[in-house]
Amino acid sequence: RIVYVHGQFVPEEEARIGLFDRGFLFGDAVYEVTAVIAGRMIDNDLHLARLERSLKELGIPLALARPDIVAVQTELIARNALQDGTVYLQVSRGEADRDFFYPATLAPRLVGFTQAKTLTGTKAQQNGIAVDLAADPRWQRRDIKTAMLLGQVMAKQAARARGFDDVWLVEDGLVTEGASSTAHVITADGSILTRAASQATLPGCTQRALARLCAAEGLHIEERAFTPAEAQDAAEAFQTSASSLVTPVVRIGDRVIGDGRPGPRTRALQALYLEAAG
Numbered sequence: 001r002i003v004y005v006h007g008q009f010v011p012e013e014e015a016r017i018g019l020f021d022r023g024f025l026f027g028d029a030v031y032e033v034t035a036v037i038a039g040r041m042i043d044n045d046l047h048l049a050r051l052e053r054s055l056k057e058l059g060i061p062l063a064l065a066r067p068d069i070v071a072v073q074t075e076l077i078a079r080n081a082l083q084d085g086t087v088y089l090q091v092s093r094g095e096a097d098r099d100f101f102y103p104a105t106l107a108p109r110l111v112g113f114t115q116a117k118t119l120t121g122t123k124a125q126q127n128g129i130a131v132d133l134a135a136d137p138r139w140q141r142r143d144i145k146t147a148m149l150l151g152q153v154m155a156k157q158a159a160r161a162r163g164f165d166d167v168w169l170v171e172d173g174l175v176t177e178g179a180s181s182t183a184h185v186i187t188a189d190g191s192i193l194t195r196a197a198s199q200a201t202l203p204g205c206t207q208r209a210l211a212r213l214c215a216a217e218g219l220h221i222e223e224r225a226f227t228p229a230e231a232q233d234a235a236e237a238f239q240t241s242a243s244s245l246v247t248p249v250v251r252i253g254d255r256v257i258g259d260g261r262p263g264p265r266t267r268a269l270q271a272l273y274l275e276a277a278g
């Protein structure tokens with residue numbers, strides 16, 4: 001694989017990150033994952049807008065314009081002949097001797113790589129997945145897409161050990177989001193529920209793109225938080241992310257959703273999203 005590190009495209013074996021990179025020492029870095037289908041990036045404008053926002057919130061001054069970032073992504077896709085998968089970008093605050101305080105003069109570091117994987121027609125998308133419920137272990141600024149992901153790593157690993165495919169996180173009696181996805185439920189009367197944007201969750205690009213498509217179809221997504229019990233009582237459930245697109249959820253904790261198979265409304269949303277992406 002050819003990867004991108006601080007201005008250069010190199011074979012992954014030759015890529016070097018500094019020991020004192022703050023991304024490595026403090027998780028002081030932000031990232032984005034963009035889906036690639038048939039060689040084309042999906043919803044990339046939304047991802048780059050969110051990257052810019054994350055950088056701004058943390059005061060990381062990346063001196064690269066959006067077209068320059070797109071050029072890096074495009075070259076990564078081309079050099080790796082990527083058809084289906086993801087392109088990952090990470091910006092760290094820079095390198096300095098270890099100190100919680102950072103000087104204003106640091107040069108941010110941009111790295112990127114591709115991952116080849118099938119995103120459409122997967123078993124998870126066809127049959128749906130089982131998600132566990134667990135307390136949200138993360139910090140209070142989940143609207144910033146930081147590379148500080150240990151909470152998600154531990155929650156996902158624990159869910160897998162309990163026999164689940166993924167996990168939805170819960171705080172103050174409400175579902176925040178999936179560990180690496182946006183959580184959605186569809187009630188018996190057909191309302192699609194998604195939590196409104198706040199600092200409690202990452203504003204999902206896939207969710208946003210889907211909401212636009214729904215609006216164009218006259219379908220309304222109601223932005224409100226829901227409880228774990230509401231989720232478990234829902235007619236249908238699904239999660240969205242750049243790496244899983246629209247994935248049906250057929251079990252939440254110990255409760256089967258609907259008849260245990262992806263529901264018709266979720267199927268329709270999946271088709272709507274794929275049609276636009278394809």
Ligand code: PDD
Nearest residue numbers: 033179180181182202204205206241242
């Ligand atoms: N994660 N919420 C969290 C906590 C996430 O990590 C992600 C994405 C999402 C969905 O966002 P989007 O639709 O923009 O991908 C929501 C990526 C895929 C990851 O960490 O690999």
